[in-house]
Amino acid sequence: xxxxxxxxxxxxxxxxxxxxxxxxxxxxxxxxxxxxxxxxxxxxxxxxxxxxxxxxxxxxxxxxxxxxxxxxxxxxxxxxxxxxxxxxxxxxxxxxxxxxxxxxxxxxxxxxxxxxxxxxxxxxxxxxxxxxxxxxxxxxxxxxxxxxxxxxxxxxxxxxxxxxxxxxxxxxxxxxxxxxxxxxxxxxxxxxxxxxxxxxxxxxxxxxxxxxxxxxxxxx
Amino acid sequence: xxxxxxxxxxxxxxxxxxxxxxxxxxxxxxxxxxxxxxxxxxxxxxxxxxxxxxxxxxxxxxxxxxxxxxxxxxxxxxxxxxxxxxxxxxxxxxxxxxxxxxxxxxxxxxxxxxxxxxxxxxxxxxxxxxxxxxxxxxxxxxxxxxxxxxxxxxxxxxxxxxxxxxxxxxxxxxxxxxxxxxxxxxxxxxxxxxxxxxxxxxxxxxxxxxxxxxxxxxxx
Numbered sequence: 323x324x325x326x327x328x329x330x331x332x333x334x335x336x337x338x339x340x341x342x343x344x345x346x347x348x349x350x351x352x353x354x355x356x357x358x359x360x361x362x363x364x365x366x367x368x369x370x371x372x373x374x375x376x377x378x379x380x381x382x383x384x385x386x387x388x389x390x391x392x393x394x395x396x397x398x399x400x401x402x403x404x405x406x407x408x409x410x411x412x413x414x415x416x417x418x419x420x421x422x423x424x425x426x427x428x429x430x431x432x433x434x435x436x437x438x439x440x441x442x443x444x445x446x447x448x449x450x451x452x453x454x455x456x457x458x459x460x461x462x463x464x465x466x467x468x469x470x471x472x473x474x475x476x477x478x479x480x481x482x483x484x485x486x487x488x489x490x491x492x493x494x495x496x497x498x499x500x501x502x503x504x505x506x507x508x509x510x511x512x513x514x515x516x517x518x519x520x521x522x523x524x525x526x527x528x529x530x531x532x533x534x535x536x537x538x539x540x541x542x
Numbered sequence: 543x544x545x546x547x548x549x550x551x552x553x554x555x556x557x558x559x560x561x562x563x564x565x566x567x568x569x570x571x572x573x574x575x576x577x578x579x580x581x582x583x584x585x586x587x588x589x590x591x592x593x594x595x596x597x598x599x600x601x602x603x604x605x606x607x608x609x610x611x612x613x614x615x616x617x618x619x620x621x622x623x624x625x626x627x628x629x630x631x632x633x634x635x636x637x638x639x640x641x642x643x644x645x646x647x648x649x650x651x652x653x654x655x656x657x658x659x660x661x662x663x664x665x666x667x668x669x670x671x672x673x674x675x676x677x678x679x680x681x682x683x684x685x686x687x688x689x690x691x692x693x694x695x696x697x698x699x700x701x702x703x704x705x706x707x708x709x710x711x712x713x714x715x716x717x718x719x720x721x722x723x724x725x726x727x728x729x730x731x732x733x734x735x736x737x738x739x740x741x742x743x744x745x746x747x748x749x750x751x752x753x754x755x756x757x758x759x760x761x762x
Binding site for chain 1: 601644653673684723736
């Protein structure tokens, strides 16, 4: 992106749709360099995971100048079930994705701590998960990762739908972004440490729900 | 509960329905003392807040011996839209509520960090909240507290629906319970510190969504 590899073969007036989560500053630097070559950049990170990507069922949050956004909209519409133009410059898509990942990363870690605590307190975790999801404690991530976290706690190898090392990367982007604006995010930082501990315990390629075994390692 | 105040005037075979969140050990001690006097205890903490309590729309998670549970069930049914008998002894209701509050407390704190970060990164917070709630980042608490957190960030005094000092108490119960079973809960502990910082900044009686101003104090 932006080096001699791709930019050299693109015609002036072309635009690149960048769907990766790479951080705010990285995109701003690349966008500026591409703009000097007359190439637009739609900063369009996606959320939803591989399974939903295959069905075109993704949240796509775009940062792009208005002309680039219009140019890329047909492609973006085809990818996204939910397309949000969050800002009129590259970098704003990354900003939005960073905020999104803060919540996702914290919610998965909280689900791990909560279901581990339920287990350690002698509750039936499956019954507990059902009760939790019926009320104010519910989150998308608790419902999605909860069953696999319970499997992992029981010592089973849960199916890998999204890896621990993805959140090592993404929570790193979150805490760096917060630092860049002079903000402390202690809850997100604690979650980042859990993912790093998972990585150091050899869980990098395991499902992110396996983070439950970082707080209850004897079950790992 | 269990001292000369109430227990003295109850007949043998009576049962008390305890709806407060007071911690696991506290309930176990009281239940034992009441049992010695022939009085049952249904440990039945409620979730849902004052507004839903008025409509009988509460999650009630009960720990009680089977005979006490049956005895109290008509009363519990009237209170609860969702009644879950989580364990056959007093204390299990508190255990379940503790797990529930871990998630609620972390989710509110995460919503504060995320929406504050959105603001500091120059995103439209209301648009961001809408996008976040449409995907994997969503939680009940983000949807419920999010709009008031945005108000608080803007320097407005949001309506008080649930107070910061409630979560100072509840997150204290959470981290104590985890410690009692030899477990670390770093994400919940970080959230607890945010509530304590809110308390020390004079926000104890403010809405818990005001925790957003702990991480972005210049707006406070």
